[in-house]
Amino acid sequence: MPNCTAVVGLTNDNHLSISIFLVLLATFLLILMGNIIIVTITLVDHRLQTPMYFFLRNFSFLETCFTLVIIPRFLYSLLTGRKAFSLPTCLLQSFFFFFLGSSVFFHLAVINRVCLYLVLGCWLVSFLLLLPTTVLFVHLPFCGPNIINHFYCDTAPLLQLSCTDTGIIEVGALVTAVLTLLSTLTVSIISYGCIISTVMRIPSSAGRKKAFSTCSAHLTVVMILYSSSIFRYIRPGQHGGWDFDNVVSFFHTVVTQLFNPYIYALRNEQVKQALKDTQSMEFITRKIRS
Template sequence: MPNRTAVVEFILSGLTNDNHLNVVIFLVLLATFLLILMGNIIIVTITLVDHRLQTPMYFFLRNFSFLETCFTLVIIPRFLYSLLTGRKAISRPTCLLQSFFFFFLGSSTFFHLAVMSFDRYVAICNPLHYITVMSNRVCLYLVLGCWLVSFLLVLPTTILFVRLPFCGLNIINHFYCDTAPLLQLSCTDTGIIEVVVLVTAVLTLISTLTVTIISYGCIISTVMRIPSSTGRKKAFSTCSAHLTVVVILYSSSIFRYIRPGQRGGWDFDNVVSFLYTVVTQLFNPYIYALRNEQVKQALKDACDRVCFKHPNRA
């Protein structure tokens, strides 16, 4: 409207206005943030330096951990800064940039999970052809494809958001720049962009979920035919841990982004968003890699080498 001032910055309301509760959230979130960084950095480092972990599985885990680190850095540090200083203002360009990287890296996460599940399917269901199918070139192309497809999917939405006019109210009912609360603040018709957001979410989530479900379905079917009960139990233990993360991540994301009304976020959206921006980020490095026996042995050997080179002389 002509008599409204264009918005140059937004105010992120956060999770709560209770100062005492914000202190608790800050401490918990800081500890979680450090654990996420530590877990992912350990995975990236150990899979790079240990020759026993130079396989396709750990190549994908290393890239996944790098991706998770980038995703975490997009959301949590800015939220921690807001909780610590009480400054909730974020400039419009910074907000739109955060939104772009959130969806770009978030989409790439789902494609990486689908590729990782396919890798496990080939390894367990077709072990004799594993080296041939998952060659170094194929692995590299799959990872690059995850990044490229994610970028191409998010780009149209980003262009529409950059051109979206904001005027009047500038309070975002969220702890980061998400689509629904941003669409609430726009002073123009957002029907087209809502459709684009919905289509992008459907293409990303449903396609990757289909690959993941089919892969794990074949894996479980193969595991059921293992004659040893100990082998079945071990395999199911690994699969169940992976599937727990998949269920939390996909259920919260589908609830949040695959629904008719993209404009007008709910208060409950903040809780759901917290699940896939913080909780699953904490689970991923410890469930996908640090529970793995080969990774634990590599870490133990690395610690032994460090202790041997630098013995305690006290």
């Protein structure tokens, strides 16, 4: 196979590419800003030095890494029109996409029972799940054509470039997706079931309404993330290649990354109060210095 893989984005229309670039750039900056704020405020404010905020800080760091794997390269290709890069780089992007993406699901599953060992376990389990398939993938012979119909190096379109039988890898990818998505989804459903049961016992209707407002926002993001991922990766035949796959992938690589920091942390009353206090302290400090 040639030494480069051309990645076809969401569109070949130059005018539409510019529009997508501007929207995606704004989204990318919002994702970074939201996650950086969470990491910073949970580090500097002593009131947020609890296991829950330790988890949220790690989750925001993970979300930032996941976003950096996909969006900057896609922005570069939209801006310059240069869509080709080396096969090793493509495979590396694919590995980190699934490694970090799997970690996101395991973090969501332990969101209500957080400690250092669980967080480290999320990273380790994700790595071990992806390792066998990755080793097999690296040893595949590629013989073209060297174009994939996607905006990042996903497994399914990359398998289309191989000139050998990829049945074992397809089965491995399917098993990994089932273990990752369905196991964490089950835990998440049980956790949210317990939360809803607790909320129903709140005597105040105003309190129940406020709790359900927060819970419904969380559930919406979880539903988008899981439904798009399950549709994309849990199905017979991992070759993909549908144009609609690009749209579905956009939801779980960009849309949920935008919502997560604002729903899981920045709407939290303690975080909002910490941000207000930080702004007040900065204002007082500037006044003293002036």
